[in-house]
Amino acid sequence: MSNNLDSTMNQFNSLLQQSQKAMLCGPDCQKSEAAKTLQQKYLDAQVNLQTAPIQLQQAAKKYITYTQGEAGYDDYINNELQTKADAIIATLKKSFTDSINSARTLSNTYSTQIINSQYANQMYEKYLEENALLDTRLKDNSYDIFTNDRKTYYEDQGIDNLKWWYALFFRLYFLLIICYIILFFISSSNFGIVSRIFILLGLIIYPFIAPYIFNFFVRLYYRFVSILPKNAYLHI
Known part of the structure; x- marks a missing residue:
């Protein structure tokens, strides 16, 4: 019964103090006080974050030393160091493996590029030879066409001359027949x-x-x- 009475009195006193503070400190004052309180909690949290590993290590040392002795704590430290070493080794091994794979990929890519470059050079030389051959054939064909054109021209000219002489001799022959008649x-x-x-x-x-x-x-x-x-x- 007395405990309930004390709790009630404490709550009443807390409400009374809050009321007194509200009467003495206005809204701006209360806002400033709340900001200071939150800032202090933020700073305390940063300190706790920085000191948490040390506090964790100290608490672990006290607990393990108390329950397992110094030898147990040494085993704990060795296990922690071994775990960290294994993690570092695994990280380095993965990095080394990735580097090897990257080097192999680059080597394969370089080899492929060399093969492609050699093939491209071979095709380029082949195309040069084919173009040179085609150019020679084109020139020969052009010369043949020119020669044939000239030959056709002279043949046509010769045929025209023969036709002219044929017409002349035909007229003379016809005139000869008329004279004979x-x-x-x-x-x-x-x-x-x-x-x-x-x-x-x-x-x-x-x-x-x-x-x-x-x-x-x-x-x-x-x-x-x-x-x-x-x-x-x-x-x-």
Whole structure:
């Protein structure tokens, strides 16, 4: 009963003190006091954070030494150091492995680049040779085209000349026939009328049968040449 009464009195006194502070300190004052209180808690937390490892180590030492003795604490320290050493070794090993893998990757990449570079050089040289060959062929074709054009030009010119001479000889031959016909009627000859008619007919049909006669003799010549010995000596 007395304990409950004391607790009630303490709460009443706390409320009374807070009321007195509120009466003596206005809103600005209360805000300033609250800021100071929070700042102090923040500073205390920073100190606790900095000293926590030391406090943890001291508490562990007291507990382990009290329960296991100095030998137990030494074992604890050795285990902690071994754990830290293993962690450091694992970190270094991982870093070393990563470095080795990176070096291998770089080496493979470098080898691949070298192979690609060699292949590119080979293809470049191949393309140069092919381009040079194509350029030579193009020049040869251009020269052949130019030569053929010139040859065609001269052939056309020769054909035109032959046509001109053919037309000239045809006119002269036609004029010869006309003269023969005129002379046939106005002049006397030792040939009879029938002979002169046959001569006139021969002159008229000669231009039409002359190509066939010429082709006949040409074929006859080539056939005669073909039956001659191929390896006969021309001179003794």
